[in-house]
Amino acid sequence: MNIVVIDDEPKIRNGLVKVLSAHYNEKYSVVSFEAAELAFKHMEDNPVDLLITDIRMPGVSGLDLIKKLRDANKEVVIVIISGYSDFAYAQRAIELGVKRYLTKPTNIYDLFLIVEEVEKNLIDKSIEEYSSKIEVSNLIVKKAVDHIAKNYAKKISLKSISEELYVTPNYLCRLFKSQMGVNLSDYITHYRMDKAKTYLMDIRYKISEVAELAGYNDTKYFSSTFKKIYGVSPIEFRNGKFSNKWEG
Helix, strand or coil, X not given: CEEEEECCCHHHHHHHHHHHHHHCCCCCEEEEECCHHHHHHHHHHCCCCEEEECCCCCCCCHHHHHHHHHHHCCCCEXXXXXXXXXXXXXXXXXXXXXXXXXXXXXXXXXXHXXXXXXXXXXXXXXXXXXXXXXXXXXXXXXXXXXXXXXXXXXXXXXXXXXXXXXXXXXXXXXXXXXXXXCCHHHHHHHHHHHHHHHHHCCCCCCHHHHHHHCCCCCHHHHHHHHHHHHCCCHHHHHCCCCCCCCCC
16 A cells, blocks of 8 residues: 655654555555655655545645546545634635545554555455456457357457457457466357357258358368367267267
């Protein structure tokens, strides 16, 4: 987790950094600034999860910083630590989405509880995002499988399916292999061969017709692929000479 501390009082600023770093065994990145402008420049180029700031400082105030930051970053959690308990400031802080308003001197354990709550929320969010990615990944693979089932007799490939699903071929290939345990191109081949077995059982179809129904324009290539997978030619399979090397 990335934490930024802003306070124009060196003793308080350095004390917060020291206490947070020591308590969490430097598990978190904690950086500090004496002025709001410097902190904002840092946050423009670096991810920040938690901002701990004073409210009244020379130059740009904490409230001004918060408003500016909220316009650019809606996600950062903000905690105010201030020597002022002015209701108007607290009210404005709440309007700007500040999580907590702590007054000085601050009970450091209250701050620890806030930090740990922020970390828990970040973990929960990461888990939720990961779960969403898994759901999306499963949906993509399901759509790929459905596409193959509907179009196996046509000219299909990794490229054509990835274009249909609006993903890159490399991504689809990795995703399909990770979830199905077989390369997409191999899956297409075996799916077609499995369909070919069904067609071969119907003697009304010539071998060339079976090949075409299974998605192959080249009968010789179809026959060699069939034999490579099942150990017998399409004709031998039709005549009952069948040894299944692969169960699709």
